[in-house]
Structures are given as C-alpha cells and as structure tokens.
Amino acid sequence: MILNERCRDVIQELFNIGAGRAASTLNDFVQQRVFLQVPEVFLCDDRDQAIAWVEKTLDDQKLAIVQMAFQGDMEGRTSLAFSRKSAQLLASILSGNDCNKPDAELNAVGESVLVEVGNVLMNGVMGTLGNMLNMKICYQVPQFLHHNVELMVAEENASFLMARAKMTVAELEMEGVILVLFALHSHDHFLSAVERLAASK
Amino acid sequence: MSIDFSLFDYVQEGVVVLDRAGKVRFWNQVMVEWTAKTAAEVVGLDIALQAPRLGEERYRNRMVAALDQMAPITFSAAIHHHLIPCPFFSEGLKAYRLQDTMMCPVSKGEERLLVLSVVDRTDHMANIIGLMQANARLERSVRLRRESDRVNTMLAAGMDNAAEAILVVDHKGRIEYANNMFYRMAQSVSPTVRNQLLRELLTVDQGELLQQEIAEAIASGEIWRGRVVVRRPDGSRFPASGSAAPVRLRKGRKVSHAVLILNDITDYEMANHDLQARKKHEAMLTMVAGISHDFNNLLSGMVGNTYLLRKSVRNDDKASRRLNTVEESLAEATAIIQNLMIYARGEEMVQGVLPLAPFIKEWSKEVQGILPESVALHLEIDQDYFPFRVDVSLFQQALMAVADNAMDAVVDMDDPQISIVFRRADEGMLPAQLSEDACVLLTVSDNGCGIFEADMAQVCDPFFSTKQIGSGLGLSVARASIEQHRGVLHIDSTEGVGTKVSILLPLAR
Numbered sequence: 049m050i051l052n053e054r055c056r057d058v059i060q061e062l063f064n065i066g067a068g069r070a071a072s073t074l075n076d077f078v079q080q081r082v083f084l085q086v087p088e089v090f091l092c093d094d095r096d097q098a099i100a101w102v103e104k105t106l107d108d109q110k111l112a113i114v115q116m117a118f119q120g121d122m123e124g125r126t127s128l129a130f131s132r133k134s135a136q137l138l139a140s141i142l143s144g145n146d147c148n149k150p151d152a153e154l155n156a157v158g159e160s161v162l163v164e165v166g167n168v169l170m171n172g173v174m175g176t177l178g179n180m181l182n183m184k185i186c187y188q189v190p191q192f193l194h195h196n197v198e199l200m201v202a203e204e205n206a207s208f209l210m211a212r213a214k215m216t217v218a219e220l221e222m223e224g225v226i227l228v229l230f231a232l233h234s235h236d237h238f239l240s241a242v243e244r245l246a247a248s249k
Numbered sequence: 250m251s252i253d254f255s256l257f258d259y260v261q262e263g264v265v266v267l268d269r270a271g272k273v274r275f276w277n278q279v280m281v282e283w284t285a286k287t288a289a290e291v292v293g294l295d296i297a298l299q300a301p302r303l304g305e306e307r308y309r310n311r312m313v314a315a316l317d318q319m320a321p322i323t324f325s326a327a328i329h330h331h332l333i334p335c336p337f338f339s340e341g342l343k344a345y346r347l348q349d350t351m352m353c354p355v356s357k358g359e360e361r362l363l364v365l366s367v368v369d370r371t372d373h374m375a376n377i378i379g380l381m382q383a384n385a386r387l388e389r390s391v392r393l394r395r396e397s398d399r400v401n402t403m404l405a406a407g408m409d410n411a412a413e414a415i416l417v418v419d420h421k422g423r424i425e426y427a428n429n430m431f432y433r434m435a436q437s438v439s440p441t442v443r444n445q446l447l448r449e450l451l452t453v454d455q456g457e458l459l460q461q462e463i464a465e466a467i468a469s470g471e472i473w474r475g476r477v478v479v480r481r482p483d484g485s486r487f488p489a490s491g492s493a494a495p496v497r498l499r500k501g502r503k504v505s506h507a508v509l510i511l512n513d514i515t516d517y518e519m520a521n522h523d524l525q526a527r528k529k530h531e532a533m534l535t536m537v538a539g540i541s542h543d544f545n546n547l548l549s550g551m552v553g554n555t556y557l558l559r560k561s562v563r564n565d566d567k568a569s570r571r572l573n574t575v576e577e578s579l580a581e582a583t584a585i586i587q588n589l590m591i592y593a594r595g596e597e598m599v600q601g602v603l604p605l606a607p608f609i610k611e612w613s614k615e616v617q618g619i620l621p622e623s624v625a626l627h628l629e630i631d632q633d634y635f636p637f638r639v640d641v642s643l644f645q646q647a648l649m650a651v652a653d654n655a656m657d658a659v660v661d662m663d664d665p666q667i668s669i670v671f672r673r674a675d676e677g678m679l680p681a682q683l684s685e686d687a688c689v690l691l692t693v694s695d696n697g698c699g700i701f702e703a704d705m706a707q708v709c710d711p712f713f714s715t716k717q718i719g720s721g722l723g724l725s726v727a728r729a730s731i732e733q734h735r736g737v738l739h740i741d742s743t744e745g746v747g748t749k750v751s752i753l754l755p756l757a758r
Contacts, residue, residue, distance in 0.1 A: 073311065077307065077329070116321075139327075143325075143328060155380070157325075157326075157327045158327075160323075160326060160349055160370075161325045161328060163323050163325065167321070167322055167323045168322075171314070171315075171318065171320045175314065175317075175320060178318060184319075185318075185320075186320075187318075187320040187321055188321070189321050189323075189351060190321065190323060
C-alpha cells in the first residue's frame with residue numbers, strides 16, 4: 049500500500065474526527081471526561097511489519113481486543129486493541145467498579161464495558177471514514193477477544209491500516225491501537241477514495 | 250411488504266424492533282414476560298413510554314446514527330444497568346433486570362429498522378459481583394494477615410532486642426523462647442535454652458518452690474512479681490527482679506503460656522548494699538563522735554583532778570607511783586579518744602595552703618628517723634610546688650599511721666624495704682570525685698607480710714587489728730583524715746608479697 053504524505057494526513061484527520069465523535073458519545077454515557085486522540089497512523093502490506101508496530105505501541109503480548117467485521121464497498125475488519133493493563137484500567141474507571149483492578153483478570157463486566165467502548169470508537173472512526181469517503185459499509189456485531197499480537201494480525205494477504213489511539217479518562221492516560229484490516233481487493237478502492245478526498249481539499 | 254419478526258417470539262432473549270422514529274414495531278414474548286406488557290399494549294407507541302431513557306437525546310442520537318451507518322451498537326449492563334425497565338415481580342424489592350443491549354440495524358428496501366436484543370445479565374452480574382466481593386474479602390483477609398505478620402515480626406524483633414530478658418514458658422515450665430538479652434545476661438554458652446525447664450535455670454533452693462509459686466499465680470490469671478536468682482552455665486549466679494504474666498493464645502481459652510521478664514539487679518543490689526553500709530557507717534560515726542566527745546570531757550576532768558591529786562600526795566611515794574600509772578593510762582585513753590574524734594570528724598580542721606613536696610620530704614625524714622637500721626627506705630619525691638590545703642596535724646597523723654603500718658609489716662622480714670614515692674598523678678588514675686582537680690599521688694609500699702584477702706574489707710574499720718599491740722585505729726583514722734582532705738586512700742596487698750597504700754590528693758586551686 050503506497051500512500052503519499054497528503055493522503056496520510058487526510059486519513060489521520062479522518063481518524064481524529066471519528067475519535068472526537070466517539071469521545072463525545074462516551075462523555076455522554078459514562079459521566080467521565082474522556083479524551084481521545086489519534087496521533088499517528090501507519091499503513092503497510094507486510095504482516096511482520098504490522099506485528100512489530102503493534103508490539104512497539106502496546107508493549108504487551110496479551111491483548112484485550114474488540115473486533116467488528118465490515119462489508120460493502122470495503123471488506124475487512126476493524127479492531128481496537130489494548131494492553132491487558134490498560135484494558136483493566138479503562139474498564140475499572142468506566143464501570144466505576146474498583147474490583148476490575150489492573151492486576152486482576154479482566155472479568156465479564158470489564159469485557160462488556162470494553163465492547164461498548166470499542167463499539168463507540170470503531171463506529172466513530174469507521175462511520176467518519178464511510179461518510180467522508182462516500183462509501184457504503186455494513187458492520188457485524190462487535191466481539192470481545194483475548195488474543196496475542198500474532199493472532200490479532202493473522203491474515204497473510206491483507207493491507208493494514210493502523211492508528212495509535214490515545215485515550216485519557218479521569219486524568220489517566222492509556223494507549224490502544226485501532227487496526228483496520230482490508231481485504232486486498234478493498235484497499236485500492238479505499239486509497240482511491242482517500243486520494244479523491246485529498247484532491248478535493 | 251412488512252417484515253415478519255414473529256420468529257423472535259421463540260428466542261430466549263428480549264427482542265424489540267423500533268423504526269426510525271422510535272415507535273415499537275415488534276415486542277416479543279420474552280419482553281411480555283419481563284414487562285407484563287402485551288405486544289398490543291406497546292406496538293405502535295413510542296418506546297420512550299416503556300423505556301424513558303431511550304427517549305433521551307443521547308440515546309436517540311446513537312440509535313439514529315446506527316441506522317444511518319448500518320452499524321450495530323452495544324450498551325453494557327455495567328455502564329447502563331438497564332435501558333428497558335424489566336422488574337422482578339416476584340420480589341418485594343424494586344429491582345430490575347440488568348441488561349446488555351445490542352441494537353442491530355436491518356433494512357428492507359428503503360426502510361431501516363433497529364432490532365434491540367436484550368440479554369438478562371442479572372444472574373451473571375450477581376455471580377460476578379459475588380466473585381468480586383469474595384475476591385475483595387480474600388484480599389482483605391490476605392492484607393490483614395500480612396499486617397498481622399508485620400506486627401508479629403515487629404513484636405518478635407522488639408522482644409529480641411528488648412533491654413530486659415524475656416522468656417516464654419509453657420504451662421509445664423518448659424522454655425519455648427528466650428530473647429537475646431537473656432542469653433547475654435545469662436552469659437549462656439549454650440546456643441539455646443529452648444525446651445529446658447525454667448527450674449533448671451533457677452538456683453537449687455529456689456527452683457521447685459519458685460516455679461510452683463509462679464505456676465500458681467499464672468494459673469489463677471494473676472501476674473507474679475518477685476526476685477529470682479538465676480544460675481549461669483558456669484555456676485555463677487545473678488539476682489534478677491522479674492514478673493510473669495499469663496498468656497492465653499486465644500481470648501477465653503485456658504492459660505497456656507507465661508511470659509517472664511527479668512532484669513539483672515546485680516548493680517542495683519550492690520549499690521543498695523553500699524548505701525546500707527554507708528548509712529550504718531554514718532550512724533556509727535555519729536555514735537563514736539558523741540561518745541568520744543563525752544569521754545573527752547570526762548578525761549579532761551580526770552586529768553585535771555589527777556594533777557590536783559598529785560600535789561596532795563607529793564610526799565607519798567607509793568601514791569605518786571600509782572598516780573603515774575593512772576596518768577599514763579589517762580594519756581593513752583586521751584590519745585585513743587583524740588583518734589576516735591578524728592575518725593568521727595568530730596575535730597574541726599584547721600586548714601592552710603602549704604607546698605606539699607617539702608612537707609612530704611620532712612615527713613619522710615621523720616619516718617627515716619624512726620625506722621630500724623635494717624629497713625631500707627627508698628624515696629622518690631617530685632620537688633614541684635604542689636599547693637595543698639591541709640590541716641597539718643591531722644594530715645601528719647594520717648601519714649604516720651600509714652608509715653607505722655608499713656614498718657610493722659616489714660619488721661620481721663629478711664630484707665625489709667619501704668618505698669615512698671610522691672609525684673603528680675596521671676590523668677587516667679583519677680577517681681571520678683577528683684576528676685576536676687589536678688592531683689598528686691603518694692604511695693607507701695612495703696615488702697612485708699601483706700594482708701589476708703579475707704581481712705582486706707575490714708582493714709580500715711576502727712578497732713580492727715591483726716597485731717598483738719595497737720588500738721586498731723591507725724588506718725581507719727588515716728582514711729578518715731585523707732577523706733577530710735578530699736583525698737582517696739586505697740590499699741593493694743598480696744599476702745606474702747607486700748602492701749601498697751596509694752593516697753590521691755587534690756591540689757589547691
């Protein structure tokens with residue numbers, strides 16, 4: 049996947065708009081001041097490169113992942129991944145339940161909280177991408193998964209669009225990764241749409 | 250053509266279908282059971298009538314966005330608890346099912362609908378909350394245990410390093426614990442006294458009886474206090490004051506152990522003994538002073554009357570001879586009384602400051618004059634000025650008493666020698682009471698018969714004498730006199746080797 053600087057900026061901007069909407073939605077529901085930012089995006093066709101980037105960003109082999117498959121003008125799946133510690137912390141703050149301590153196993157309550165957060169964030173980002181790039185996309189139901197990095201990025205023949213998601217809740221900072229994984233036939237379509245949008249600006 | 254949702258009546262979850270305006274299009278059987286509202290009562294009406302929160306803008310916006318994007322949305326039971334109130338009718342409490350709700354958009358032609366799938370998470374959440382509470386209780390218990398361990402460690406360290414000896418014994422008097430101070434106090438060479446019986450540590454005459462006494466006090470829940478004598482492994486003993494308190498390992502249980510705290514009171518008892526001896530000595534001095542003054546007065550009368558009587562019997566030889574004997578006895582008695590008065594500090598000191606070296610030199614000449622020729626006298630006198638506040642008469646009397654003793658000690662020896670050394674005292678040899686002053690040291694040594702070890706404690710007591718002749722007042726008067734001059738008289742003696750009398754004297758400032 050080749051992307052020029054301008055297209056990269058457009059994608060980062062789209063991610064940030066989506067994250068901003070998601071943060072606003074979360075603020076309404078969890079009664080905590082949630083701040084979301086996407087400071088970096090990374091695109092590649094190489095699985096090993098993608099794994100290395102996720103590992104560098106999250107620094108944890110065991111991840112808490114919320115995943116949503118999508119179809120339509122683009123096909124693939126979107127994942128939101130947190131290191132186990134960040135996932136515990138986030139679930140604990142948002143559910144107001146201090147039993148979800150960072151050093152404990154993530155329980156079903158924590159999982160359902162993360163599913164909702166992932167759902168809001170991924171809907172925000174993918175909804176913005178779909179709207180701004182004028183693409184029709186349908187989504188499947190979000191799922192919670194305990195995976196390691198290699199399972200998260202399992203596909204060999206895919207393009208990877210990854211973004212670092214920085215989330216601040218109750219003055220605590222957590223980092224996650226938003227991974228949009230395109231089926232190979234989709235990414236040309238996606239890039240064309242991005243280039244069109246970049247050219248129109 | 251409308252969509253048929255009737256298959257949703259057969260699923261085990263609550264299912265509600267809403268249109269874009271929020272009107273209910275389908276209400277399945279599970280929702281009927283949970284809400285006691287039939288489909289006929291609900292369908293066609295705004296969902297906000299059944300679920301007020303779904304009428305709120307924030308929820309409505311999300312629902313509309315889900316329809317626009319065709320993206321499902323989820324609501325966690327942990328954050329929202331329940332969106333559609335489903336009460337537990339069998340419960341008296343006002344409680345609602347906790348719900349995970351998922352809203353999935355579906356489309357048929359142009360129409361888009363939102364299918365709400367409501368999953369009852371009440372039991373699930375209750376289990377999780379129960380688990381979390383159990384976990385919290387476990388953590389609390391672990392925390393308390395750790396705190397308790399920390400306190401125990403601290404207590405053990407405190408006991409190990411306490412300034413008193415601490416022993417813990419079981420109800421049979423068997424030692425289970427002894428702290429460091431006990432081992433130090435007992436000078437125990439054994440690595441442990443654990444499992445030893447307490448009575449084995451106490452002296453034989455005390456052991457059984459005392460252990461029984463302690464056991465009885467403890468059994469009745471009382472604290473025993475008393476004095477014990479502890480036997481060291483080398484056979485030596487030390488007195489200790491102590492207490493023994495009963496220990497119940499759990500409240501309400503029988504006394505199983507006792508904790509003994511012992512303090513070595515050797516120093517205290519020695520100090521107390523010295524104090525008692527000093528009080529006795531003071532009382533004796535008072536008595537001696539009183540008696541000697543009275544006797545002195547009586548003797549004065551007798552001496553005066555003897556003088557008058559001598560005039561009356563001037564021509565009677567026989568009476569004069571007898572009067573001579575009376576006068577000699579009176580002179581001897583007067584000397585004894587004078588010495589007693591010095592010893593008892595009944596005499597007022599007449600003091601002046603003199604250079605001490607010439608005084609010692611003159612005295613040593615006097616000693617040399619009365620020594621038999623066979624006795625070798627060694628003199629070593631520092632000629633420095635050494636100002637000394639002195640009552641000449643008293644001081645001379647004290648020095649002569651010391652010299653007399655030395656002479657008496659060497660008189661029958663083969664190679665009799667006496668040595669007199671006078672010099673400035675070294676800093677290190679000053680006793681505490683003289684530390685502020687510069688001092689001089691006078692030593693009178695002889696190579697005489699020495700003093701029996703058993704007699705050493707008494708040689709300065711009045712009327713104590715090992716000689717056939719003499720009043721037994723010499724050294725006691727000498728020590729009293731030296732002490733009146735704020736000095737210290739110390740005697741070292743080895744039987745068969747000789748005696749050394751050291752006199753430390755503070756110089757006048």
